Amino acid sequence: MAILDVKDIRKRFGNTEVLKGISFSLEQGQVLSIIGSSGSGKTTLLRCLNFLETPDGGSIAVNGQVLFDAAAAASRREADIRRSRLHFGLVFQSFNLFPQYTALENVMLAGRLLAKEQPDYKARKKELLDQLDQRARALLDQMGLSSRMDSYPHQLSGGQQQRVAIARALALSPDILCFDEPTSALDPELTHEVLRVIRSLADQRTTMIIVTHEMAFARDVSSRVIFMDGGQVVEEGPPSQVLEDPVQERTRRFLESYHQSDRFTGP
Amino acid sequence: MNLMLQQFPVVFQALNVGFLQTLKLFFVTGLGAIPLGLVIAFGSMSRFKPLSALTRLVIWVVRGTPLMIQLLIIYYFPGIELHNNWWGGGESGRFLASSIAFIFNYACYFSEIYRGGIQSIPKGQQEAGLVLGMTRGQIFYRVTLLQVIKRIVPPMSNEIITLVKDTALARIIALQEIIWAGQSFMRGSHGISGAIWPLFFTAVYYLLFNGVVTVALGRLEKRLDYFR
Structure with a gap:
């Protein structure tokens, strides 16, 4: 049984639909990386999983127990939300110590x-x-x-x-530890020490969801990768497929723009 | 000069009595307005629109009119217009009315300082608390509050120093604080009349007391220096 089951999560802010029905599941001990350009909805998705945002549609289940169902969201009490949050951990981009x-x-x-x-x-x-x-x-x-x-x-x-x-x-x-661009606020040297820690957690089979722009790291550490664009999952699969031989044209273009910027900033 | 030295012991005694009343008003206002300001701040930040609008209206009126007029209205209105003097007669009545006026006035100023302080704390602090399963109350008392206090000490110091001097306004309803005591030697009191130096001398009391307040608040600021 999957440790996490996310079904058809939708979220809109005003007139903008930020998440247009996201579904995925995760097995115990897996590491899922979510990649995509800014504004693709990655961070909003993590915030929905940690109940910092309330999805407008969809459901979230951990170990088969439904923690959130948009159909019954109105009746949820603050105390229930609090308990649900304990299934997830979240590491912020800006630390927030x-x-x-x-x-x-x-x-x-x-x-x-x-x-x-x-x-x-x-x-x-x-x-x-x-x-x-x-x-x-x-x-x-x-x-x-x-x-x-x-x-x-x-x-x-x-x-x-x-x-x-x-x-x-x-x-x-927590059952699932989430990272929201954990190294984006760090310079390369410090990035390395944080990534090393996350890798050691992966080695210990900690179930993790990592939103990241570190493609090499994602390739190295993930069991699966999701590429998001415009609030949708465009492509999902093992890192060798999504990051090296993507099926979707959109994914390919995104990765190309990454390699190009690597060429600009590289040694 | 000789005369002044002769008068000094009597004047000193009377000014001390007046200053005691000044101090009483200062501390009562502080003890009342510091917590009441927090209640008003929460009101002005309420997500329930009618409450926040009403609170902001009250803050606007209180901050937009002179404290002296507020004192006069609060003290005289019940007796003259309602024919029912709630405050009771004598010095205790004047002190009660003054305390109410000062507490309410200062609470409104404090509330705006609190609101600024609370809103200046990054949202990430609250979110970090939430994802760790903390309740909103726990987040406020364990995480936000001390950071707010650290940020509001400098502006609060300003207000508190102003409060020390503003207590003099209670003279307008004849509260027997130190200005009243100093002035009494002009028209005649304790066998001294026509002396104006006691009134000028009251400034020394304010100055010294504000020195003490400044040092105390400076220490508090230092004690909160251990984090950023």
């Missing part, structure tokens, strides 16, 4: 607040907090940040901040 908390506190905050909702929180407080602390430290360690746990975001480089953000998203053990 909480500036007043240290790296470690950033990773622990949401877990600590969720722990308080457990009925036996008072009795097991110390045990629960110790667990959270250990997990947060282990994640930061895995991100190569064991020496920066007590640093505040402004004391970290962009690459370090993004790695803290990845640890923060992983701390809640």
Whole structure:
């Protein structure tokens, strides 16, 4: 059974239809890359999956459980949406770390607040907090940040901040981790360290959806690639097909424009 | 000069009593207006249009008219027009009316500072909280609030320093604050009359107290310097 089933997601802002019926599914441990030019709807799709936007149509199911169905969207309560969000993690282009908390506190905050909702929180407080602390430290360690746990975001480089953000998203053990152009705000050197971390997550079979402009990385790390244009899935398949031998003319043109800009900026 | 030195102990005592009333009005206004301003700020940012429109109308009126007139209306209107003086007589009545006028006036100014502060926090902070399963309340108290406080300390310092001096306006309804106390030596009080220096001397109190306020707010600003 697919871990994620997205059916016919539609979204419009005013008169503009940004998503015109997106469907795809994802298996446990797969990495899906979504490519496409700016304005193709990639980011809106991720935001719909994380319920930062409410789709106008379609449904989203995780592990067979329907989390969202546009037909019943009006009756959804804030608390249900909150619980649905926990199935997904999202790493933003601009990191969005909480500036007043240290790296470690950033990773622990949401877990600590969720722990308080457990009925036996008072009795097991110390045990629960110790667990959270250990997990947060282990994640930061895995991100190569064991020496920066007590640093505040402004004391970290962009690459370090993004790695803290990845640890923060992983701390809640989401079923699917989403990345929205995770390296677009970084220079090439820092891009590399973030991509290395994402690759190691792929090696550990973390289910991920990555919106990216890093074609070489997408080819390398993805199990599947979706090319989006004008709010639709134009082409979908293994990276060897979509990125190297696309069937659709539109995909080919997009990739060509990429290679051309590579030639301009390349060494 | 000699006369002034003779008068000083009596004047000093009377001015201290007046300044105590000034301080009382200052702290009561602060304690009332700082939280009330937040309520008004939420009202003005409400997605429920009639509420935000009404709140902004009130803010416009309160900020657009002199505090002195607001004081006069609030103090005299119930007694003269409604023949029912809510405030009760004497100094306690004047203090109550002054407090209401000051709290409401300052809350409106504060609310606009809060609104600016809240709206200046990047939307990504709220979204990061949401995708981590935090409630809107948790996001406000755990994420946004401290960042807002950091940003509003400088403009709030300005308002608070102005408030210290604005308390003098309560003199218009004869609240016995320090200006009233200083002035009383002109017409005669405590056996001293025709002395104008006590009124001028009240400025020293304001200046010193604002020095204390400035240092305290500067410290707060420093304490929030650990993040950006």
